[in-house]
Amino acid sequence: MARFIVITSGKGGVGKTTCTANLGMALAKRGRRVAVIDADFGLRNLDLLLGLENRIVYTAVEVLAGECRLEQALVKDKRQPNLVLLPAAQNRTKDAVTPDQMRKLVGAMAQSYDYILIDSPAGIEMGFQNAIAAAKEALIVTTPEISAVRDADRVVGLLEAHNIKKIELIVNRIRPAMVKANDMMSVDDVQEILSIPLIGIIPDDERVIVSTNRGEPLVLSDTPSLAGTAYDHVARRLEGEKVDFLDLDANTGIMSRLRKLFSTKIM
Amino acid sequence: MTQSLRSMLADLLEKLFPRLRQNSSRETVKNRLKLVLTHDRIDLTPRMVEQMQQEILKVITRYVEIDTESLEFSLSNTQRSTALVANFPIRRVRPLTEEEQLASGSIAKTPFEELEAVLKAEKELEGMTIASLEIVEDSPSSDLGNQPSNNG
Numbered sequence: 001m002a003r004f005i006v007i008t009s010g011k012g013g014v015g016k017t018t019c020t021a022n023l024g025m026a027l028a029k030r031g032r033r034v035a036v037i038d039a040d041f042g043l044r045n046l047d048l049l050l051g052l053e054n055r056i057v058y059t060a061v062e063v064l065a066g067e068c069r070l071e072q073a074l075v076k077d078k079r080q081p082n083l084v085l086l087p088a089a090q091n092r093t094k095d096a097v098t099p100d101q102m103r104k105l106v107g108a109m110a111q112s113y114d115y116i117l118i119d120s121p122a123g124i125e126m127g128f129q130n131a132i133a134a135a136k137e138a139l140i141v142t143t144p145e146i147s148a149v150r151d152a153d154r155v156v157g158l159l160e161a162h163n164i165k166k167i168e169l170i171v172n173r174i175r176p177a178m179v180k181a182n183d184m185m186s187v188d189d190v191q192e193i194l195s196i197p198l199i200g201i202i203p204d205d206e207r208v209i210v211s212t213n214r215g216e217p218l219v220l221s222d223t224p225s226l227a228g229t230a231y232d233h234v235a236r237r238l239e240g241e242k243v244d245f246l247d248l249d250a251n252t253g254i255m256s257r258l259r260k261l262f263s264t265k266i267m
Numbered sequence: 268m269t270q271s272l273r274s275m276l277a278d279l280l281e282k283l284f285p286r287l288r289q290n291s292s293r294e295t296v297k298n299r300l301k302l303v304l305t306h307d308r309i310d311l312t313p314r315m316v317e318q319m320q321q322e323i324l325k326v327i328t329r330y331v332e333i334d335t336e337s338l339e340f341s342l343s344n345t346q347r348s349t350a351l352v353a354n355f356p357i358r359r360v361r362p363l364t365e366e367e368q369l370a371s372g373s374i375a376k377t378p379f380e381e382l383e384a385v386l387k388a389e390k391e392l393e394g395m396t397i398a399s400l401e402i403v404e405d406s407p408s409s410d411l412g413n414q415p416s417n418n419g
Contacts, residue, residue, distance in 0.1 A: 146296050153304050156347075180278070182291030189297055193304065195347045 002035075002113045004106060005238075006135035008159075010151025012122030014143045015172040018208060018217075020119040021049040022228070023139075025217040026235035028082035032114040035074070037106065038088040039131035040121035041096055047087050051215025052077065061089040064101050070108055079220060084113075094126045099133035106134035115238075124158060132159060137166040140196065143173045144185040153194055170200035170234060176248040187245075200234035201245050202227050305342045309349045316342065323353065332358040 058073035120131035178184035205227035218228035
């Protein structure tokens with residue numbers, strides 16, 4: 001039986017889709033059968049981050065209308081055959097689908113996959129309601145900014161009201177140097193405020209932008225990156241492994257920097 | 268280099284004077300968030316909170332005299348649940364007026380019984396006064412660790 005996980009945030013632009021793409025790939029790399037569903041009807045982007053935009057023939061809307069079979073709409077990834085994408089329609093609005101239809105659609109995939117990741121649109125309106133309709137678990141993506149955390153808190157409340165009990169937190173775009181300078185909330189600050197269990201810390205990493213440009217999720221890259229490793233760790237934690245959080249503070253503390261300074265001066 | 272030196276200096280200063288941190292934007296944003304989330308979560312308008320405070324105060328002052336200067340009334344958040352934290356420092360127990368005593372039926376019918384009842388009531392009141400004085404000492408107006416209601 002598949003795990004139904006919605007990736008949501010409330011606020012837009014905090015990294016939901018990047019997170020869905022990377023987690024989907026990381027889980028597929030680990031041998032899991034993964035389906036990623038773009039629930040952002042009218043503003044789809046998941047296909048771009050996965051580099052699958054040219055291979056879309058049908059979308060979820062055609063499946064629901066009975067114009068094609070579900071299997072025809074699923075886009076298989078050539079790099080990672082364990083992963084399929086169910087694209088959203090780009091020429092419709094978020095009202096094109098109802099929560100009931102969404103539940104039926106996702107339910108039909110339950111037998112064939114281990115993980116079904118649903119990429120939620122921003123906001124808390126119809127598109128969000130559709131995205132959470134079929135979900136049993138949720139990953140909340142937020143950044144250490146006041147508006148993102150406030151919206152995340154609102155979404156947590158809505159998920160709880162919707163009886164989704166397993167809700168975990170991913171803090172994205174953390175900048176350790178700014179936290180050190182007391183100019184950014186730390187992961188602990190955010191987690192203390194939201195009071196939900198933490199499953200991921202993703203550092204702010206320029207390589208995320210590069211990977212988006214190419215349509216290749218970071219976790220597929222041969223050269224390791226901090227953000228890519230962090231996403232891989234989230235996937236492993238989803239699998240039930242105990243993985244320590246990355247130590248992003250390394251070499252930014254005063255003592256280590258002093259040591260570094262002196263050692264460079266002396267040598 | 269100068270920048271890293273400067274940030275090292277800032278680090279050092281902060282280690283030596285922890286109070287500096289309280290003025291940081293990080294502390295500011297945390298406090299702003301906590302306050303706004305408290306109200307978001309409970310979905311009460313500030314007016315409703317104010318109204319609730321007035322009504323509760325009305326009931327309490329019927330029985331005891333409150334130090335209105337230092338009373339605290341606020342919503343606070345722990346672990347995704349919201350609590351109403353109120354601290355009403357008691358000045359003294361307000362004796363019942365004759366009317367109220369009549370209403371509560373504590374005044375007996377015959378003069379002798381009346382005297383006895385009043386004496387008894389006085390005794391009770393004395394006991395209560397002492398007890399409530401202890402309360403005053405037990406509950407100085409702060410130290411609960413909650414934010415004051417009109418802060419922010």
